[in-house]
Amino acid sequence: MIMEKKDRKEFNRRNFLKIVGVGSVTSATTLIGCKPDNRVSVEGGSIGEVPTDRMTYRTNPNTGDVVSLLGYGCMRLPLRQKTDGSGEEVDQETVNELVDYAIEHGVNYFDTAPIYVRGWSEAATGIALKRHPRESFFVATKSSRSNTLESGIAMYHKSMQDLQVDYLDYYLLHSIGSSIEDFHKRFIDNKLLDFLLKEREVGRIRNLGWSFHGIVDVFDYVLAMDVQWDFCQIQLNYQDWKYATGRNVNAEYLYGELVKRNVPAIIMEPLLGGRLARVPQQALNMMNEIHLEDSAAKWAFRYAGTPEHVLTVLSGMVYMEHLQENIRTYSPLEPLNEQEYETLEQVTEILVNSDYIQCTECQYCMPCPYGLDIPGVFAHYNRCVSAGKMLKSSNDENYKNARRDFLVGYDRSIPKLRQADHCIECNECLSRCPQQIRIPEEMSRVDQYAEQLKQRLEF
Amino acid sequence: MLKTLRLTLAIICFLLVTLLFLDFTGTAHTWLGWLAKIQFLPALLALNVGIIIGLIILTLLFGRVYCSVICPLGVFQDAASWLSQRMKKKRKFSFSLAISWLRYGMLILCTAAFIFGVGPLVALLDPYGAYGRMANNLLQPVYQGMNNILAYFAERIDSYTFYSTDIWVKSSITLLIAIATFLIVGILAWRNGRTYCNTICPVGTVLGFLSRFSLFRLTFDTEKCTKCGLCTRSCKASCIDSKNMVVDYSRCVSCFNCIEKCKFGAIGYISRYPGKEGKVVSISTTETEDKKGISRIKFLSIAGLFTFTNVIKAQQLLRVDGGLADIEDKKMPDRKVPIVPPGAQSLKKFNRHCTACQLCVSICPNNILHPSGKLSTLMQPEMSYEQGYCRPECTECSQVCPTGAIRPVTPADKSALSIGQAIWIKDNCVVNKDELQCSACERHCPTSAITLIAINSDDKNSLKYPAVNKDLCIGCGSCEYYCPARPFSAIYVEGNVRHHSV
Numbered sequence A: 001m002i003m004e005k006k007d008r009k010e011f012n013r014r015n016f017l018k019i020v021g022v023g024s025v026t027s028a029t030t031l032i033g034c035k036p037d038n039r040v041s042v043e044g045g046s047i048g049e050v051p052t053d054r055m056t057y058r059t060n061p062n063t064g065d066v067v068s069l070l071g072y073g074c075m076r077l078p079l080r081q082k083t084d085g086s087g088e089e090v091d092q093e094t095v096n097e098l099v100d101y102a103i104e105h106g107v108n109y110f111d112t113a114p115i116y117v118r119g120w121s122e123a124a125t126g127i128a129l130k131r132h133p134r135e136s137f138f139v140a141t142k143s144s145r146s147n148t149l150e151s152g153i154a155m156y157h158k159s160m161q162d163l164q165v166d167y168l169d170y171y172l173l174h175s176i177g178s179s180i181e182d183f184h185k186r187f188i189d190n191k192l193l194d195f196l197l198k199e200r201e202v203g204r205i206r207n208l209g210w211s212f213h214g215i216v217d218v219f220d221y222v223l224a225m226d227v228q229w230d231f232c233q234i235q236l237n238y239q240d241w242k243y244a245t246g247r248n249v250n251a252e253y254l255y256g257e258l259v260k261r262n263v264p265a266i267i268m269e270p271l272l273g274g275r276l277a278r279v280p281q282q283a284l285n286m287m288n289e290i291h292l293e294d295s296a297a298k299w300a301f302r303y304a305g306t307p308e309h310v311l312t313v314l315s316g317m318v319y320m321e322h323l324q325e326n327i328r329t330y331s332p333l334e335p336l337n338e339q340e341y342e343t344l345e346q347v348t349e350i351l352v353n354s355d356y357i358q359c360t361e362c363q364y365c366m367p368c369p370y371g372l373d374i375p376g377v378f379a380h381y382n383r384c385v386s387a388g389k390m391l392k393s394s395n396d397e398n399y400k401n402a403r404r405d406f407l408v409g410y411d412r413s414i415p416k417l418r419q420a421d422h423c424i425e426c427n428e429c430l431s432r433c434p435q436q437i438r439i440p441e442e443m444s445r446v447d448q449y450a451e452q453l454k455q456r457l458e459f
Numbered sequence B: 001m002l003k004t005l006r007l008t009l010a011i012i013c014f015l016l017v018t019l020l021f022l023d024f025t026g027t028a029h030t031w032l033g034w035l036a037k038i039q040f041l042p043a044l045l046a047l048n049v050g051i052i053i054g055l056i057i058l059t060l061l062f063g064r065v066y067c068s069v070i071c072p073l074g075v076f077q078d079a080a081s082w083l084s085q086r087m088k089k090k091r092k093f094s095f096s097l098a099i100s101w102l103r104y105g106m107l108i109l110c111t112a113a114f115i116f117g118v119g120p121l122v123a124l125l126d127p128y129g130a131y132g133r134m135a136n137n138l139l140q141p142v143y144q145g146m147n148n149i150l151a152y153f154a155e156r157i158d159s160y161t162f163y164s165t166d167i168w169v170k171s172s173i174t175l176l177i178a179i180a181t182f183l184i185v186g187i188l189a190w191r192n193g194r195t196y197c198n199t200i201c202p203v204g205t206v207l208g209f210l211s212r213f214s215l216f217r218l219t220f221d222t223e224k225c226t227k228c229g230l231c232t233r234s235c236k237a238s239c240i241d242s243k244n245m246v247v248d249y250s251r252c253v254s255c256f257n258c259i260e261k262c263k264f265g266a267i268g269y270i271s272r273y274p275g276k277e278g279k280v281v282s283i284s285t286t287e288t289e290d291k292k293g294i295s296r297i298k299f300l301s302i303a304g305l306f307t308f309t310n311v312i313k314a315q316q317l318l319r320v321d322g323g324l325a326d327i328e329d330k331k332m333p334d335r336k337v338p339i340v341p342p343g344a345q346s347l348k349k350f351n352r353h354c355t356a357c358q359l360c361v362s363i364c365p366n367n368i369l370h371p372s373g374k375l376s377t378l379m380q381p382e383m384s385y386e387q388g389y390c391r392p393e394c395t396e397c398s399q400v401c402p403t404g405a406i407r408p409v410t411p412a413d414k415s416a417l418s419i420g421q422a423i424w425i426k427d428n429c430v431v432n433k434d435e436l437q438c439s440a441c442e443r444h445c446p447t448s449a450i451t452l453i454a455i456n457s458d459d460k461n462s463l464k465y466p467a468v469n470k471d472l473c474i475g476c477g478s479c480e481y482y483c484p485a486r487p488f489s490a491i492y493v494e495g496n497v498r499h500h501s502v
Helices: A002-032 A092-104 A121-130 A149-163 A180-188 A192-201 A216-224 A251-260 A281-290 A296-305 A320-329 A338-353 A374-386 A399-413 A439-454 B002-022 B028-037 B040-045 B049-062 B065-070 B072-087 B100-115 B119-125 B127-156 B172-192 B195-199 B202-211 B230-234 B257-261 B347-353 B359-363 B396-400 B440-444 B478-482
Strands: A057-059 A066-068 A070-073 A079-081 A088-090 A109-111 A138-143 A168-176 A205-212 A231-235 A265-268 A310-315 B216-220 B267-271 B369-371 B381-383 B417-424 B450-454 B464-468 B491-501
Touching: A057 A310, A066 A070, A066 A310, A070 A092, A070 A320, A092 A121, A092 A320, A109 A310, A121 A138, A121 A149, A138 A149, A149 A168, A149 A192, A168 A180, A168 A192, A180 A192, A180 A216, A192 A205, A205 A216, A205 A265, A216 A251, A231 A251, A251 A265, A281 A296, A281 A338, A296 A310, A296 A320, A296 A338, A374 A399, A374 A439, A399 A439, B002 B028, B002 B065, B002 B072, B002 B127, B002 B257, B002 B359, B028 B040, B028 B396, B040 B049, B040 B127, B040 B202, B049 B065, B049 B202, B065 B072, B065 B202, B072 B127, B072 B172, B072 B195, B100 B119, B100 B195, B100 B202, B119 B127, B127 B172, B127 B359, B172 B195, B195 B202, B230 B257, B257 B267, B347 B491, B359 B369, B359 B396, B417 B464, B440 B450, B440 B478, B478 B491
Parallel strands: A070 A109, A070 A310, A109 A138, A138 A168, A168 A205, A205 A231, A231 A265, A265 A310
Antiparallel strands: A057 A066, A079 A088, B216 B267, B369 B381, B417 B491, B450 B464
16 A cells, blocks of 8 residues: 555656646747748767768769769778787778668778778678678779789789679779889780689670879870770879879869760779868868868768769768768769869868878878888878967977977877887888878888987977 | 975975876976986086085985985985884884994995995995885886876867877886885885885995984973883884883984874974074974875886887788788897997996986887896996987986086087997898888988998999998987898997997
């Protein structure tokens, strides 16, 4: 009896609270309801849900493939510490989650290579894709760093095996451009290209193309060959359009040539390794004046996606937030207008006049045999440039803080033994950098800057 | 009143001296460095006449207040003894006779050790050095650990206020000696108060001898005294014979506990030459209760050590992107002559003056100073360049050294002071082993003492070996530290017996 009474009492109280709660929520919603455009929801926050059915697609003129403008780059994948502490491994659950989400929201192009992510990328991508119908995605992989016919064929078979597919939608001659001789050595003299063309004939390669980093002669030469290229992968973004650094070629020229020959372009480095997502404040302000809520990354993706001959824009997305933002950007794509182009030109001006090291953190140089974290060093340096913390002189007003931030941040982001001062100038990395950065020289520059600060020298 | 004053000063001194050993940023010594320099044995070794005279006068005036206030090992014992009484209320002291043969024996031993240059023995007996080793070996890791926790959170909120530091065992022998000192002195103090100070400590013996003649001293008022023995039971130096109303001034450390305990005001701290007014006011206090005590110090075990795996993964046939190469730990080379810091002038002089207090080891921001494990120089610091090198802008150790073992130098002096010689080992050099060019030693040499010389002078693309110009080498170790050869560097520094300018 007492129990019952108590129960009822509690029940009543709970009910009462519930009613009051619902009541206040309803009244609150009614109040807010006065503003019709408010879109606060649990899933999408104030920016709304991520659309699943509004992705912009482009059609491949050669095969009629309908490809999503956002392509998933598997050059960077989420990693985690192994449970036994013996090193790192691919975080497969997260990869699966990201791939599922991407496919659900209209992404259907996945780009990988045998050498990506310490050689783990193809297998991890394969596992994630295997869980989807084969016709729901296009997969692209590459013929990387191989000199003989045998190793080239072995790599090709291994790729199919790791990706768990019996045909490849897109196959690329990986990163050609250092020299015409090198191209001949890798693909012509050993007849590897002939083999690949045959594979295309029998349908195991649906599209054959190449990715380009390097000197313009090689680009012109390969493009003019008596081979029908189904696509070409180039580095394009608003800085590289007219101000390509190192031995890269201006994207304006590359894209123009591809249009002339009706070869669809696949875009890599739309963010320049993330640098265009972290532009200096001054540049960001100029963008914000036009679109207060748009990120710098969105601008860069819109830029890369606007040209009509672009088939897809690759982005290595390790975080769900980045994937969601990029899906939003291209669902659908709002092409850039004249005024926006002009703004980006001004932004480019700021960027090229900044002191950035042109590293895209692609990891091709790694591992450094002497243990340096090359992309890490450059990333720290570039972050300080973006944040406006680089000192021009020891008399600068913010000397004390900027000095501390640089040095403390340096030790935090990179262990001492992997910092720039440990570079021995062996030059092993030089040939591997697709951006043609003189890595040892830049290391020495970063080290000199750090030394100036450590020793409190005047400069 | 007097006890409160003594206690307040003692706690302040103790905490600040401890801070000196904990701080690794080098800021504390700018303000507090003098606290190490007024310690008796360091001042004596540094021939710091002003301070020695000052301490002698202090003792001749007020007795062994040095032992009660300035000496950190003394205050440490008081803390242990106080804790012991808190834990076990019944524990009381009792009067005992002085063990003179041991006291003076130890003093003679210490003097002899100094004269014959047996540095480690002097270092072992120096109370300040003993405390320094405890603070450096046992307390600093805890302090650094807490700092690293703060740094961890600071990093999360993008603050640059704290940065993390490496915690490492600099010398296991010194660590063991520090633990032994802590246990022996701690247990003695826990059981019987100032036993160590009055039987072993050479400084205590010297000051005890002086304090027999001190102007102000404890004096019994024979009229008031009831011989109740409270004073004897409260005397941590066991020096009050209340039955005979006699105080052994050589052992009294002027803590004033007895004055406070005495219910009859029968003990006064008064001048041995009474003034015209007769007796100097005898101060007795009973009203003060226990105030803020010394906070309990927890000694935690040393936080995890950094270990690197030395396994080199089998090279895959296809070179893939990303990842970091393993870096093997460097090993210390077997040096014929130890390297001692710039300012030490010569090994002999250094070894004679150093009391191995570890202050320089605590402060070295480059992790190159660590206590020696050799018997003849046990616990005295040596340099080694596995984790860093003697950076050009740093003169921290020479600024903090209280004994003059490391004389002050400026960065400019240091850049021209040769403390050692770089020696190249061809077999280890990567140019020889891996047949690729390396310029690490040459590029980092601050005096340009290293030149790269072509192996084959006819070949323009010939690999180059480093050549050391002995006239320019200052032994800073940048070449050794930056040498990519592991675990043993291909270029290492041998110490100079006598430092000289280049």
